[in-house]
Structures are given as structure tokens and as C-alpha cells.
Amino acid sequence: MTNPTLLILPGDGIGPEVMAEVRRIIDWFGAKRGLAFDVTEDLVGGAAYDVHGVPLSDETMAKAQEVDAVLLGAVGGPQYDTLDFSLKPERGLLRLRKEMDLFANLRPAQCFDALADFSSLKPEVVAGLDIMIVRELTSGVYFGEPRGIFEEGNERVGINTQRYTESEIDRVARAAFELAKKRAGKVCSMEKANVMESGILWREVVQKVHDESYPEVELSHMYADAGGMQLCRWPKQFDVIVTDNLFGDLLSDVAAMLTGSLGMLPSASLGAPMANGRPKALYEPVHGSAPDIAGQGKANPCACILSFAMALRYSFDQGDEATRLEKAVETVLADGVRTADLMQAEGGAPASTRQMGDAVLAAL
Amino acid sequence: MTNPTLLILPGDGIGPEVMAEVRRIIDWFGAKRGLAFDVTEDLVGGAAYDVHGVPLSDETMAKAQEVDAVLLGAVGGPQYDTLDFSLKPERGLLRLRKEMDLFANLRPAQCFDALADFSSLKPEVVAGLDIMIVRELTSGVYFGEPRGIFEEGNERVGINTQRYTESEIDRVARAAFELAKKRAGKVCSMEKANVMESGILWREVVQKVHDESYPEVELSHMYADAGGMQLCRWPKQFDVIVTDNLFGDLLSDVAAMLTGSLGMLPSASLGAPMANGRPKALYEPVHGSAPDIAGQGKANPCACILSFAMALRYSFDQGDEATRLEKAVETVLADGVRTADLMQAEGGAPASTRQMGDAVLAAL
Numbered sequence A, B: 001m002t003n004p005t006l007l008i009l010p011g012d013g014i015g016p017e018v019m020a021e022v023r024r025i026i027d028w029f030g031a032k033r034g035l036a037f038d039v040t041e042d043l044v045g046g047a048a049y050d051v052h053g054v055p056l057s058d059e060t061m062a063k064a065q066e067v068d069a070v071l072l073g074a075v076g077g078p079q080y081d082t083l084d085f086s087l088k089p090e091r092g093l094l095r096l097r098k099e100m101d102l103f104a105n106l107r108p109a110q111c112f113d114a115l116a117d118f119s120s121l122k123p124e125v126v127a128g129l130d131i132m133i134v135r136e137l138t139s140g141v142y143f144g145e146p147r148g149i150f151e152e153g154n155e156r157v158g159i160n161t162q163r164y165t166e167s168e169i170d171r172v173a174r175a176a177f178e179l180a181k182k183r184a185g186k187v188c189s190m191e192k193a194n195v196m197e198s199g200i201l202w203r204e205v206v207q208k209v210h211d212e213s214y215p216e217v218e219l220s221h222m223y224a225d226a227g228g229m230q231l232c233r234w235p236k237q238f239d240v241i242v243t244d245n246l247f248g249d250l251l252s253d254v255a256a257m258l259t260g261s262l263g264m265l266p267s268a269s270l271g272a273p274m275a276n277g278r279p280k281a282l283y284e285p286v287h288g289s290a291p292d293i294a295g296q297g298k299a300n301p302c303a304c305i306l307s308f309a310m311a312l313r314y315s316f317d318q319g320d321e322a323t324r325l326e327k328a329v330e331t332v333l334a335d336g337v338r339t340a341d342l343m344q345a346e347g348g349a350p351a352s353t354r355q356m357g358d359a360v361l362a363a364l
């Protein structure tokens, strides 16, 4: 049997440093657990622009379509701010999402016990928090046409189009209900059906999928503004949240920050099953490229390491091995190992990216 | 000289109860401070639908255009959930905003010292917080065309259009810079220029208004998702935030919830100056109609009372009288008077809506 294939796209900023630690973890699973992967590495974002003049080359795109899973670090940096919209690092990531048709973006917002104090929220509000946000990732205002900046009379107008078809809503709703069945059995769907017709259709389709296929899951609906409020007030009321691309972008970032564990949070972006039964998949940390600390060995590799754990679970059906890796990270945190982002001002010397990787390997 | 005119629209749910207290405050200013208003009352939202079959009658709309300021309670309730989109209570409010052209929605997110403990955030994160969110209120995805639910092939598609012209961005940016000049002198503008062309135009115009007319104000730009994160992490980094209609809806609700003072927060929606020099204006609490506690005399009237204070300041140039009213509310809080929403579970008997009104009158 051939090994499963991984495409690694470290990207920009702290991407390469955190990904270097993930590669050591991958090697460990090959050597110690008999889980060998065929790994190729390539460029995305600003790193790809610097070499190819585009944030994702057609060759890399083709590779991403062929592998079993893609692991991505982060994209973006101030040196690319003045590039044309179509050449910005983000377009590389958006192209991957769109062409791989990764419609379900899973973003766990989880509070690690050892880090509860680190949140800006009171410990009792976040301790033990474990939410899964399912964000639609291939449609909505991110991709709708018409879009652009146009002349109109004697001024310009900026236009984007929010656009959802029934089938786009249907498939991401199913992904959310499936996840809820394996968790606490609750889904809350968020939109602005009180002001947007696309939200009305969203609510209707989610309700229909529920009634027809998942009546055993508890479904509620909330306006996205109220949802943002409730996330800040009492996040533990939620289990799975399903929402559109733009609301999901905002709400998942708010939820991530609430946990105090931003440098810890992974994500999975899943599409339809391929011929081998595995879903098209891309895994990446929730944090960005953090250009301010890039290249200094300070970044926390845990979010990227935990993204690989999600890959083990969702792409390779290795739930036990994923749990093993997640537990190793928790052990390391419980032992007090901290990169700079996980320390209060008064803490001692922080662990480096490499030291955090060492600690996780030791805990494995 | 004739008295200035006020149109009072109590609306639905707790709207009428909280507005009853505001009317007593208005009377007090007439009797004790020589500030008499000519007050008319009318219907909006579900209350208007019940009588007229529409959430805002043309007669009420015409009145709103003529008065010096409108005070609104709240709109909405579950009994109207099944109404057609065009008849929902919210449409009454949206029609007022649009036809009065109230483009600048001022939403202070302020943490009252006496209530800092009540936030889900740590007291040190929110104590003394005082942010002003300026939300564009008459354009963007709330009003852009095309919109609706359409047949496409063999399924339906929900469409809304995000749309901003240069002049729409220009005028709300100016409102934000003007406010910043009277505050800490900082504006942070939020959009998603990394994925939306309307955000690119937004950023460009805000920067231009700054460079040409307000170089002394400190301007920064943030992606709206990062903005949501930063609001949760360390909200005191902000002074004035300017953003579009939809991002403003979400971000101002998050900011309001952070303060722990949701039942305390007022808002002002301002348009262009009328012939008498006063801006078109509508004042309303940030909280909603709270149908679950409506009619029980439990609601906190402070947000609505403080909305009248904003009217004194922004419509009637009575900054000192506004401060007098705001100080009275702070005194009452410091004295420990609490409606149910301001109490932890273990507190004693809460003050009723009327008792809170009494206390504010006494403090005046």
C-alpha cells in the first residue's frame, strides 16, 4: 500500500517556523506509530508571489487537488499591502478554498484548562469551553458576483454580492448536524434573517435539513449580532454553531479570542469525498502570519500541530492518534511550558518555537 | 419662541414601559430646567402593524420628518415572526433610518464603574472603558439592490448586495473624525479590504478624508475580524471605531455586551442638518424589545433615559443638561439601585422599571 500524501504550504511570516515543528511531529508518527506520509512542500501567499509573481501557482493548485490533505501555515505580510487585490497573499488561500470546494470550515473554540486564566473573560465563563464553529467557506460575499469598484455618475462605488443557493446551505448544514451528533447534539444557526433575504433562505434551508434528516439534533436560530453578544456573555450555551462565510469569519475570531488560546486553535476545511473516500481537506491554524514576530523563533507551533491532529482525525480516520497528539499538547501546557504568547507580562523566560516542539515530542 | 418637538415611538415589548419613565424625565426638564418639549406619541413596529397593517404608517413617517428629534423604544416580537419580510416590525425602524437618511449611528460602549463586575470580562479589562462606535446606517448590505430570493435553475438563491459610494463613506468618516476631535483623538476604521472590494474603497476614502481634513486625528485600519478579536482582548485600545452597517451591527453588539452594561447603553442616529440647523435625529436604546419580560415592570429604563440625554446633547445643544442626566443615572447606580438585569443571581429584590425611574428623578 502506498503512503497517504500531504502537501505542506508553510506560507508567510511565522508559517515556516511553526510548520518546521509540525514536520518533526509528522516524522514521529511515521517512525513510532507506523503512520508514514509522503510529504511535499510548496509555496503559497507572499512566498509564492516572490518566486512566481502570483500567490498560488497553477502547479501548486494542481498538486493540492491530488494529495490526501493540505497543511497550510499562514499567509500575508505588510510588504504585500500595496499589491493589486488579485495578487495579494490572501488570494492564494482563497483560491485553494474555492477550487478545492472546501465548503465546511471547522473551527473549534476550545479553552485549555491550563490557559483559562489567560482569557480576558472571567475564568468561570470560559473554563471547559468547547464549541465547534462550522463556517461556510466557498460562497457568500467572499465570492459572489458582481464585485469590484465601478464608476457611477461622478463617483466610484464599491460592490460585493452576498449570494447563497439552497444546495450550498444544505451541504454545510449537514456537516454541522453530523458533527453535533458526535458532540452535545445541539446546533445554533446564525444569520441576519431580519434584514437580509439571503438570511431568510439560510434559516429556511437549515430548518428543512434538520426536520427531514436530523430531527434528533436540537436546532436553534439566532441573529448574528445577538450571536456575537451571546458568545461574549455565556459561550458555554453553544455546542455547534453554523453560519455563513462572512459572519463565520468574524464570529469564529471572536470565539477564538474568548478562549484566551488563540495561539492554540486549529482549523479544518473540508470538501466532498474524493475517489478514495477521503474528503478534500486543508488544515491551518486560526492565527495569522504574525509578521511582527516572524523569524525570531518565538511563535507558538501548537495551533499548527493541532491542525495536523485534525488531519489525522478527519482525513485519515485516526481519531485515536489525533487524541494522542492532543493529549500530548495538553500535558505540555499542564507542565507549564509556555511560548511568549501564552505568558502574562510577569512570567519567566518563554519557550522558543523549537522548545515547544521538543516538549510535545517528549510528551508523545 | 415655540418649543422643540419630539416624536415618541415606544414600539413593542418593553418599549412602552421604559418610554413611560423617559416621559417623566422629559417632564422634569420642562418643569425644573425650563426645557419644555412638545411631545407627540405614535406607533412603530408590531404595534403599528396591529393597528395599521404596516410597521410604520406614512403619516408617522411624515411626522418623523418634521420633528426636531425622534425617540424610539424597541421593535419586534415573536408574534410577528411569520409575517412577510416587508411587514416585519424591523422594517418600520429601517424605513425611519433610510428615509430620514440617518447615516451616522453613534453607539457608545461605556462601562459604568458600579457595573464593571457585571461584565463577563475581567474587571481590569473593562473598568473605565469608553468607546464610541460610529456605524454607517443607511447603506451597505442592508439596503443594496439587487436583493431577494430568486429561482435559478432548479433551486432558489438568496441575494443581497453590499454597496458603498465614495460620498456615503466620506460623510460617515467625517462624523467619526469630528467625534474623535472631542474625545481621545483616535479613529480605527474596520472593514474586510483583504477580501471585499467595497472594503478597499472604504479604506481608501477614510484615509483620504483623514489626510485632507483631519490630519491631527490618529487613524488606523483593521480587518473587521481582527477588530472583533481586539475588542474582546483589550477594548481600551480604541477611542472611536468607524465601520459599515453590517460590521457595525455585529461589532457594536459585541462591544455593548463586553461592558456588562447592555441595559444601560443608548444610541443616536444622526443625519444631515435641517433648516433649523439641528440634525435629523433618532435616539434609541441598544437593547431590543425583550418580549420575555415585557409588561412585567422589570425592564431597565436607563438605556432609554440615556438616549434622551444623547438627544439633549446632539439635537438640542444642551451638553450640560445631558451631563446632569447622565450623572444622575451614575449616582443611582453607585447607590446600588438595580433592575433585575443588573443583578447577579444572589442579589436581593430588584428595583422595578418605575422604581428606577423614581430613583433617577430623585437624583436629578
Ligand SMILES: CC(C)[C@H](C(=O)O)[C@@H](O)C(=O)O
Pocket: A090, A093, A094, A249, B194, B195, B225
Ligand atoms: C486571510 C483571510 C482571507 C481569511 C478570511 O477572511 O477568511 C482569514 O481571516 C480567515 O479567517 O481564515
Ligand SMILES: CC(C)[C@H](C(=O)O)[C@@H](O)C(=O)O
Pocket: A194, A195, A225, B090, B093, B094, B249
Ligand atoms: C432590529 C434590527 C433591524 C437592527 C439592525 O440590524 O440594525 C438592530 O439589530 C440594531 O442593531 O439596531
